[in-house]
Amino acid sequence: MKLSLDVPRGLKVQADPDRLKQVVSNLLSNAIKFSPDGAEVLLTAEAHESKVRISVRDHGPGIPKEFRSRIFEKFAQADMSDSRPKTGSGLGLSIVKEIVHRLGGEITFADAPGDGTIFRVDLPKPERVESTFTEAGTLIGANAASSATASRSSSEKRAVTA
Numbered sequence: 001m002k003l004s005l006d007v008p009r010g011l012k013v014q015a016d017p018d019r020l021k022q023v024v025s026n027l028l029s030n031a032i033k034f035s036p037d038g039a040e041v042l043l044t045a046e047a048h049e050s051k052v053r054i055s056v057r058d059h060g061p062g063i064p065k066e067f068r069s070r071i072f073e074k075f076a077q078a079d080m081s082d083s084r085p086k087t088g089s090g091l092g093l094s095i096v097k098e099i100v101h102r103l104g105g106e107i108t109f110a111d112a113p114g115d116g117t118i119f120r121v122d123l124p125k126p127e128r129v130e131s132t133f134t135e136a137g138t139l140i141g142a143n144a145a146s147s148a149t150a151s152r153s154s155s156e157k158r159a160v161t162a
Contacts (some may be wrong), residue, residue, distance in 0.1 A: 001032055006044040013045075013052040014124040019099045026092045027056040027119050034060030035116070051105070051122040059116040063109065071109070072097040096121075 013020070024043070031041040039059040046053050063071060072093050100107045105123040112118045 001035060001037065002040040003028075003032075004040055004042045006042070008045065011045055011047060011052060012126045013054075014126045015103050015105075019103060020123075023096050023099050023121060024054065024056075026096050027121070030092060031056050031058035031060070031117075031119075034058055036060070047125070048122060050125060052125055054121045054123070055118055057112050057116060057118045059112070059114075062111055062115065062117055068109075072107075 035058045042057040
């Protein structure tokens with residue numbers, strides 16, 4: 001598996017850094033889980049209108065059409081059989097959607113050109129410039145390397161920058 005990052009320096013997003021880590025970790029974990037061996041997972045961030053768009057693209061089998069309307073529901077899994085090859089509780093994307101909405105954002109997904117899926121998270125840009133920032137490139141890069149979920153609870157929103 002190859003993980004590629006395209007996160008420009010200086011890009012700011014209004015978000016709680018711990019919750020942002022949780023969102024990115026979950027999306028990367030899913031992308032890695034559903035991509036074939038040796039495939040690339042791509043994490044990008046870019047300014048998009050009045051938001052910052054974070055995208056995670058995989059080269060997996062894609063999301064079955066009959067499952068798409070339920071993908072963000074609790075305990076939802078495309079393969080509900082006891083013999084499914086991929087494990088999980090079916091809570092991850094439900095949690096991600098809730099976090100993204102609480103951060104004032106939106107999450108969508110689409111078929112990727114060729115194969116796979118792209119998940120897009122749009123979050124607000126900071127409303128005002130603050131004197132201290134967390135390094136978003138480091139924040140996102142650390143998540144990409146570890147896929148660890150932040151455990152500290154906080155509803156604070158802070159500006160994050162690369």
